[in-house]
Amino acid sequence: MKNRIISFLLLAGILISCTGPRVGGTEIYITDALGNEVGFSDLPDRIVISGKQTPMLANFAYLFDRAPEKIIAIENRSQSSNAFLSLIDPGFVNKLTIEKGAGAEQISPSQPEAVILKTTMKELIGDQLDTIGIPSVYVSLETIDEIYRDIRIFGSLMDEPQKAENIIGFYNRSKESIDIMVSTVERSPRVLLLQIDQSEGSFAYKVPAGSWLQTVMVDELHGDPVWKKDAGGGGWMEVNLEQIISWQPEVVIVINYQGKSQEIIQSLAKDSVWQEFLQNNSVDIKPFGYDFQSWDQPDPRWILGYVNLAHLLHPEAVDSDVVIDLVREFYMELYGLEPEFVDAEIIPLILPQLG
Amino acid sequence: MSIKQKYLITILVFFVLIFIATFAGRYQSASGVLDYKSDPLFKRLVFDIRIPRIILSIIVGAGLAASGLIMQTIFQNSLADPGILGINQAAGFGAALGYILFPTSNLPIRVIAFVSGIFALFLIILISRQINVYRRLSLIFAGIAVSAFFSAGLGLIKYLADPLNQLPSIVFWLLGSLSTTNWQAVAEITPISVACIITLFLLRWRTNAYALNDSILHSMGIKRNLEIYAVLSISVLLTTVIISYTGLIGWVGLIIPNIARLIFGYDLRRSLPSAIIIGAIFVLISDTMARTLVAGEIPLGIITAFFGALIFVILMFAKGNSLQKNG
Numbered sequence: 001m002k003n004r005i006i007s008f009l010l011l012a013g014i015l016i017s018c019t020g021p022r023v024g025g026t027e028i029y030i031t032d033a034l035g036n037e038v039g040f041s042d043l044p045d046r047i048v049i050s051g052k053q054t055p056m057l058a059n060f061a062y063l064f065d066r067a068p069e070k071i072i073a074i075e076n077r078s079q080s081s082n083a084f085l086s087l088i089d090p091g092f093v094n095k096l097t098i099e100k101g102a103g104a105e106q107i108s109p110s111q112p113e114a115v116i117l118k119t120t121m122k123e124l125i126g127d128q129l130d131t132i133g134i135p136s137v138y139v140s141l142e143t144i145d146e147i148y149r150d151i152r153i154f155g156s157l158m159d160e161p162q163k164a165e166n167i168i169g170f171y172n173r174s175k176e177s178i179d180i181m182v183s184t185v186e187r188s189p190r191v192l193l194l195q196i197d198q199s200e201g202s203f204a205y206k207v208p209a210g211s212w213l214q215t216v217m218v219d220e221l222h223g224d225p226v227w228k229k230d231a232g233g234g235g236w237m238e239v240n241l242e243q244i245i246s247w248q249p250e251v252v253i254v255i256n257y258q259g260k261s262q263e264i265i266q267s268l269a270k271d272s273v274w275q276e277f278l279q280n281n282s283v284d285i286k287p288f289g290y291d292f293q294s295w296d297q298p299d300p301r302w303i304l305g306y307v308n309l310a311h312l313l314h315p316e317a318v319d320s321d322v323v324i325d326l327v328r329e330f331y332m333e334l335y336g337l338e339p340e341f342v343d344a345e346i347i348p349l350i351l352p353q354l355g
Numbered sequence: 356m357s358i359k360q361k362y363l364i365t366i367l368v369f370f371v372l373i374f375i376a377t378f379a380g381r382y383q384s385a386s387g388v389l390d391y392k393s394d395p396l397f398k399r400l401v402f403d404i405r406i407p408r409i410i411l412s413i414i415v416g417a418g419l420a421a422s423g424l425i426m427q428t429i430f431q432n433s434l435a436d437p438g439i440l441g442i443n444q445a446a447g448f449g450a451a452l453g454y455i456l457f458p459t460s461n462l463p464i465r466v467i468a469f470v471s472g473i474f475a476l477f478l479i480i481l482i483s484r485q486i487n488v489y490r491r492l493s494l495i496f497a498g499i500a501v502s503a504f505f506s507a508g509l510g511l512i513k514y515l516a517d518p519l520n521q522l523p524s525i526v527f528w529l530l531g532s533l534s535t536t537n538w539q540a541v542a543e544i545t546p547i548s549v550a551c552i553i554t555l556f557l558l559r560w561r562t563n564a565y566a567l568n569d570s571i572l573h574s575m576g577i578k579r580n581l582e583i584y585a586v587l588s589i590s591v592l593l594t595t596v597i598i599s600y601t602g603l604i605g606w607v608g609l610i611i612p613n614i615a616r617l618i619f620g621y622d623l624r625r626s627l628p629s630a631i632i633i634g635a636i637f638v639l640i641s642d643t644m645a646r647t648l649v650a651g652e653i654p655l656g657i658i659t660a661f662f663g664a665l666i667f668v669i670l671m672f673a674k675g676n677s678l679q680k681n682g
Contacts, residue, residue, distance in 0.1 A: 100514070202535035230650030237651040240534050241404055242381040245396065276399045 030156045033119050033140040033149065040135065043159050044113030048073045050098060051121035055081035056141065056299040060151065061116070062088065063167055063300055063334050064158035073110045076100050084292035087345065088335055104128035114157065141298040143213065147171075170333055174303050174326060178310050178318065182222050185314045191223040192249035193288070193296070195236060196256060196264050203268070205244060206236040214255075214296045217306055223251075223313045245277050252285045253312055255296050261287030262353065286312050289323070291349045304330060311354070320354040358625060361618060365632050372636055376409050376643045377401060381650070408536040411544060411600075412642040413635040415533070416607060418548045418597045420634025421555050422590040423608025424615065424627055429565050429583055430494055433616075436608035437472075437594045439495065441502030443605065445475030446598040448505040451512045451525050453599070458521065461543060468599035472591040475501050531602030531656035533642050544600050551593035552631060555586070559623040562586055604656045606663025607634055613670050637662070 029037045047070045049057045054075045061067045068089040073096035086092045096110050103125060107115060112134055117126050119138045126136040137157060139150035148168050155164025193214050195206040207227040208214040218225040226247040231237050244252075254261040265285055268274040278285060288308065289295040295305030307326045310318040324347060331337045331346055384397035423436040437443050449471030453464030482497035516522040555562070565583050594608070615630035641658040 199535070201539055202537055204535055227650070232651070238532075238534065238654075239650060240381065240646050240652050242400060242646070243650050243652075245400070246382040273396075273399045273403050276396045280396055 030137060030153060032136075032138040032153055033146065034122065034138045036138065038114075038135050038137050040114070044135075044157065045070055046072045046111060046113045047157065048075075048098065048107055048110055048112040048115045050075040050102060050107055050115050051117040051125055052077065053118055053141075053298075055293065056297060057116055057118070057139065058085060059293075059300050060139075060141070060154055061158070063151070064154060064160045064163055065336070066158045066160060068092070070158060072096060072112065073098050073107075075102055081293060088337065104132055104134070108132060108134065116154075116157070143216065144171075144175075144302070147298060147302065167334060170329075171303055174329075175306060178307050178322075179220070181317050181322070182310050182314050185222050185317050188222045188224045189250045189313055190226050190248060191218050191313060192226050192244065192247055192252045193218065194244065194252055194254055196254050196261075196268075198260065198264050198267055201267075203241075203264070203271075205239050205241065207231050207239055208296075209235055209237070213298050213302060214305075217296075217302075217309055218313075221306070221310050221313055223309075241273060248281065250281075250283060251313060252283055253288050253309070254285065255288045255294055256290075257294055259290045259294075261290060287353050288312075289350065289353060291327075291346055300334065301330070323354060324350065358619065362629070365629060365636070369632050369636050369639075372639050372643075373409060373413075376412075376639055377405055379643055379647050380405060381647060403538065404536075407538050407541045408533050408642065408646070409639065410541050411533055411536045412638045414541075414545055414548045415597050415601055415604065416611070416634035416636065416638030417552055417631040418593045418634075419604065419607040420611035420615070420630040420637070421552050421627060422594045424612035424623070424630045425555055425562060425586060425590045426608070427612050428562055428623055429587060432494055433613055434609065435494055435498070436612070437591070438605045438608055439502070440475070440479050440498035441500075441505055442472045442475050442479075442591055442594055443598055443603055443608075444502045444505040444509065445471040446595040447529075447603050448508045448512065449595070450599040451509055451516075451529075454525050455512060455516060455521055465596055465599045468595040469592055471505070472595040472598075473588060475505060476587060476591050478504075529602050531604050532645070532652060532654050533601060534646070534652045540600060544596060547596050548593060551589050551596070554589050555593070556627060556631070558586055558589075559627045562627075563623040602656065604638075604659055606659050606667070607638060610663045610666050610670070611637055614666065617670065617673065 028040045028043060030040070031037050047061070049061065049071060050073075054077050058071065058074050059081050061071055062085055068091055075098040077100060082092070098106060098110070105128075107125070107129065115125075115129055115134055115136050117136050117138055119140045122136070122138065126138065129136045137153065139153055140146045141150050148171070151167050152161070152164045155161045155167075193208060195208070197204045208231065210225075210228045210231045215225050215228055215231070219228075226249050227237075227239075230243075254265055256264055265287060268285065269278070277283060289304055291301070291304075293299060293301065295301045295308055297305075304323075304327055307318065307323050311320055311323050327346065327350060328339065328342050331342045332339060337346075378401075380400065382397065382400055384394040419437070426435050426437060426440065427433050437446075446468040449468035450464050452471070453467040456467070457463035478501050479494065479497045482500060483493040486493035486496055513522065513525055516525055561582065565586070598604070611634040612626070612630050615626045615633055619625040619629040638655075638659065641662065642655055645653045645655050645658050
């Protein structure tokens, strides 16, 4: 009996030592886009942004004043917000860059206290991070409502909930005023948003999914998105020029994620089929707004995309000055930039696109 | 049915398909297909988009089928197409490397794709000779290894490519599609491809003989290795020129030669011209479907793989049944 008691006590001791000491308690919970309650003893000071669409996530994080000190590393993706974030954060160049496609093994050496990921990255990265005890906070940012919800998640992580409400308030006010301007338009033009890549005189065309932000924006701005009923839900769909012509758009808006929309429009104007199509059908072809990144994406600049699109579809209702004014307000109010800086560094990028 | 009749039917089908493909498309003229002159946009579409694409799909189908048949004949292996042997992957690797090193010029891209293809062929022959198993099998083993090696290389190039300036071009090319075809592409691809196809066609009698044993070849005055390598190099050049423009389009070089042999026999004098026409028909049908079936452009490689796999299974059954009957 004595031996059994000693054995039991030894076993219990071993088990207790294996679980380790619980240092402090979990006091702060953040509910993320997947509905997970992520617990922290203190709000994280070392945050990594990883997975897909990191430039957009970083742009959202930098809407908050504490981002420059809290964001320690960002994964490198095909688009980059480095040019813009270096302008607003002098310390940005010293931040760690995580290689594209990094997993938990590559992220963990930066010793993050939290990793911000898109919801689609849960199985690929998030579950691995959970296994090694690094908390993941998920955001989705696919629709305007999700953007508002996720801004509140960023606000909680940065400990700036009031700033989150201010940002949402800015978006709501701006969107409402644009909606009022276009509410009086009498007709809905047939619109085609087209992502075009150019390579040695040939072009590849893609249209966005029917449920994506780009399509929703055209719908909300009293445009008729001609590709919507044909587009699937899986992402960008490659189409050919015949299909583009058969949709009979009145306005074609060119998106290019390398900022070459204007160059592409000039090249298209030299193409014999495009020439015939544009001239005979009185089709307007215009570039989608782009400064450091394209404005059509689920990025903080979506509101600039919204006003830009309103101007492109209804120039009689939304003047180009409205676009420029909102760009000024956006950068001054949301990113805290000085008006002189915005006028010198950002407005000149936009003016040539507004015609 | 005589061979002549079979040829006539194949050629007739080929021309009917060209006619259908010319007037099939997502855009239809309001004034009707035959009155295209009254719709200048439709006229432009037909002459500047559809016809170049039809020409290129014919070249791609004919070229890949011819190249596949020549390799299968020389290696005496009905599975030895450029895709299985890894030559397609090597050409893909070379083209991607070309995009990185010479992003503004097509010629070096095609040269590097060709050199990679030749290097892959050299590796396959070298490795297969070292493998101490049945010759036909050793070739496939070597092909799998070489294919994996160049696929890994292609993946590495994509990983290392500048995500803003280089990766989009590589991804653009990897789509494996004829959707960006224009007259410029036809002018770049056609002369060299047609020259290769004609050369292979003219050498079909001698290539037939390569399947014979060395002593018979010697008595016929054929220097086996030198000529075989020359013919193989032309096949590789043909494949790499096509692949470096279209991206990876599989199954054509594997399936079409088998169909041609099934219908027209093993003699290259008959099977090569028929493989060229059937290959052209196969890719023409696939590409017409790719551009017309749905609003979105379906990657050509998906359609050729789908029908290729289907035909492959049917061929296997057909061969199995004929073996049972004979045996």
